[in-house]
Amino acid sequence: MIKVGVFGARGRMGAEVCRAVEAADGLDLVAGIDVGDDRSAVEGAEVIVDFTHPDAVMDNLAWCVEHGIHAVVGTTGFTDDRLATLREQLAAKPEVGIVVAANFSVGAILMMHFAQQAAAFYESVEVIELHHPGKADAPSGTASTTARKIAEARAAAGLAAPPDATVQEVPGARGAQVDGIRVHGVRLRGLVAHQEVLFGAEGETLTIRHDSLDRVSFMPGVVAAVRAVPSRPGLTVGIESILGLGG
Ligand SMILES: NC(=O)C1=CN([C@@H]2O[C@H](COP(=O)(O)OP(=O)(O)OC[C@H]3O[C@@H](n4cnc5c(N)ncnc54)[C@H](OP(=O)(O)O)[C@@H]3O)[C@@H](O)[C@H]2O)C=CC1
Numbered sequence: 010m011i012k013v014g015v016f017g018a019r020g021r022m023g024a025e026v027c028r029a030v031e032a033a034d035g036l037d038l039v040a041g042i043d044v045g046d047d048r049s050a051v052e053g054a055e056v057i058v059d060f061t062h063p064d065a066v067m068d069n070l071a072w073c074v075e076h077g078i079h080a081v082v083g084t085t086g087f088t089d090d091r092l093a094t095l096r097e098q099l100a101a102k103p104e105v106g107i108v109v110a111a112n113f114s115v116g117a118i119l120m121m122h123f124a125q126q127a128a129a130f131y132e133s134v135e136v137i138e139l140h141h142p143g144k145a146d147a148p149s150g151t152a153s154t155t156a157r158k159i160a161e162a163r164a165a166a167g168l169a170a171p172p173d174a175t176v177q178e179v180p181g182a183r184g185a186q187v188d189g190i191r192v193h194g195v196r197l198r199g200l201v202a203h204q205e206v207l208f209g210a211e212g213e214t215l216t217i218r219h220d221s222l223d224r225v226s227f228m229p230g231v232v233a234a235v236r237a238v239p240s241r242p243g244l245t246v247g248i249e250s251i252l253g254l255g256g
């Protein structure tokens with residue numbers, strides 16, 4: 010049995026993770042805590058799952074590493090600087106593993122993988138992410154990750170910047186840019202988590218779309234990461250390698 014604790018247990022994702030851990034063979038939910046709760050409740054855990062807030066997650070992870078507890082992290086907000094900080098902290102505790110992933114749904118991971126493959130073949134590309142209005146951040150972690158993967162693939166293929174007249178009568182009308190890729194965010198009651206990647210070339214377009222219609226879609230990836238992390242010391246970014254997709 011792997012003993013699991015959950016940070017953010019009363020949140021949208023944390024509550025779903027508690028249910029998934031309780032239902033999963035070989036996992037034992039030690040405790041779920043939220044804002045204001047004492048972390049000592051999860052001290053018996055071997056793995057912590059964190060779905061909290063970008064402002065809280067680094068402190069939570071420093072605590073996990075200090076206590077020698079592995080972590081599976083879905084909370085967004087991971088810049089290169091934050092990942093470098095985690096690597097430094099883990100260097101002092103080489104037996105500890107942390108898996109950080111912007112998205113745990115298998116479909117979203119495939120969507121990013123397919124987008125990366127398509128990127129070299131299209132002059133134009135834009136990313137549209139669509140989420141529930143309670144989302145803490147914009148653009149989504151998934152959209153930023155997708156844009157970075159596309160930018161890397163374009164650079165490797167020697168593509169120039171996408172064509173763009175950059176006319177914006179209203180600032181923001183053309184969205185944000187992540188590594189030179191346009192990213193647009195929609196917040197709409199009724200949505201959960203959705204993304205389209207639009208590619209264009211002379212006379213054709215290709216749209217890759219993924220929809221998480223329910224937060225259960227993230228659970229197989231979370232459970233797989235919880236099972237994998239005790240045998241993966243150090244930092245793992247993304248769950249592609251856990252799912253056997255490489256990366
Ligand atoms: N990687 C993935 O596949 C996915 C990632 N996410 C990400 O997960 C994060 C959470 O999303 P979501 O569940 O919708 O958000 P919610 O706001 O519903 O839940 C977050 C919970 O964490 C609590 N919390 C905040 N700080 C702490 C802390 N220091 N210790 C313990 N609990 C804390 C919040 O309490 P309070 O409300 O009192 O502040 C809240 O209950 C976001 O960054 C989101 O982008 C979401 C879906 C999938």
Ligand SMILES: O=C(O)C1=N[C@H](C(=O)O)C[C@H](O)C1
Nearest residue numbers: 085111112144149150151202
């Ligand atoms: O906040 C959310 O809901 C989600 N957050 C993650 C992100 O920012 O990419 C994953 C998914 O999009 C849902």
